[in-house]
Amino acid sequence: MIELPAAYANQSDLHSYWPSRNLRSTGLWRSPFLTKTEQRALERAVTWSKRFDPHKDLITEAERADNLLIVASGWAYRYTCAPDGGRQLTALLVPGDVANLDMLLFERVAYSVRTLTDVTVVALPRKQALALVDEHPGIAHTFTGLAMIENAIASKWMLSLGRRSAHARIAHLLCEIAIRVGIEGENDVIFPFPLRQEQIGDVLGLTNVHVNRTVRQLRKDGLIQLCDRVLTIPDVAALRYVAGFDPSYLHMLRHIDAAARPTADAA
């Protein structure tokens, strides 16, 4: 068993927690649009929260969706299946991500959402979420911004799926996750990584067998270590190089125009 850094030391479940919300670069908690008032309004609108076991569906395709679900802790993923049985993950959800943003406007969603680890979910009924959006511009901007970040991530996934080798796909995914999960630093970066090889394959359009061979190769090349659901990146720059990874697309919310930021704390 690999030794985790001190930040994780006092946490009972390796896969459900992250060192600090403040480090995360994406997700609800990092929204630059929210005033304090709006944050409180969001928190007050939560009607329930619930804990789910790993590998349970939070949402299943074509089901009615009446609650906005926010992942408060743990990991989950969205996925869709082809008629022939092939499965494709379309998004990875880490704490602060919204599982079904489009339920704000659509009554049914075209995907399923499944937990990867123990997950705590927080729920807002559609009606209240829409009321918040109409009343608080910062909340509206936040949700819109989340949708756009999701789009930016999806674009990168498409580039991986369409034009990158298996090596580069895996490397790129790991680089993305490291940032989304709030990791900083350049050397011997280490963090919990609950995705199984088969699930990595379902993100990247590869078979589990081929993921295994490729991960193994990356490991042999000293680019990563991945065992016991813990990932180590000895040299972030080297991994980014083989991935062709440029992190700027994950930091766009930090570069918004001043015009879009909240200026005053409206009552």
Next chain:
Amino acid sequence: MIELPAAYANQSDLHSYWPSRNLRSTGLWRSPFLTKTEQRALERAVTWSKRFDPHKDLITEAERADNLLIVASGWAYRYTCAPDGGRQLTALLVPGDVANLDMLLFERVAYSVRTLTDVTVVALPRKQALALVDEHPGIAHTFTGLAMIENAIASKWMLSLGRRSAHARIAHLLCEIAIRVGIEGENDVIFPFPLRQEQIGDVLGLTNVHVNRTVRQLRKDGLIQLCDRVLTIPDVAALRYVAGFDPSYLHMLRHIDAAARPTADAA
């Protein structure tokens, strides 16, 4: 040269027009959220419109983006490139689509946008677009809805890229486009299709050579005809079958909850 139906008869440029805006299932013109007042407000906010030649960049990556660009006529696409030169289209833009929605919140975009045909673009400065969003809930919902439809389409593309055969990928793309472009009917559907085989490959993660072989096979099987930039689908159901295509994801805006629709026409 294939004979086009009467709807196209009086149109000088085959590739720049579509039979009727009203038939389109996605895009700005079909938003169920806009009141008449809001439509007019949108139109008034347009500061300029411009015509572009085919194969010109509207937007180039990492460039500052200060105007929201709406495709009023013609086709365009978003794309990104991998460091090794591989190119991936990440969205297809048909009339009514917004080229750079995320410019509302991000100063720079992580993609380029290029025209496919002659394109007329209509522009709204960010500041005014944001003002409209804050003032008119219907406009805010419209933009958010567009982002979500884009997400739904991207999810399907990911499924194609990751898990479908070349045949199914091409078939699925054609089925999607037929709907987005407002085509209805089940037999001998025919419409202009400006994508070149190399561009089809760049959508679907295939080489132009392989696209050619596969298109040719689909043609031999009687599933499509594609020549002179005109696509004919003799039997929509048959093509959908090989594609594993379910159109519901493109119609979600039609099924929104009543709560999200505009109820009154605010001054």
Next chain:
DNA sequence: CGAATATTTGAGGCCTATCAAAGTGAGTGG
């Protein structure tokens, strides 16, 4: 500790890429 679930390894084959070149069509200029 046994059953179920993941990872690892091997052999063989197909799908798609790569490289190369010929064919086709539209547009240009003489």
Next chain:
DNA sequence: CCACTCACTTTGATAGGCCTCAAATATTCG
């Protein structure tokens, strides 16, 4: 009206990356 060019499509030959099937090993969990 015909060379000529440029861009796209088509065709062929070859190769490689990834898949499939299958089984052994390792790990997790009750």
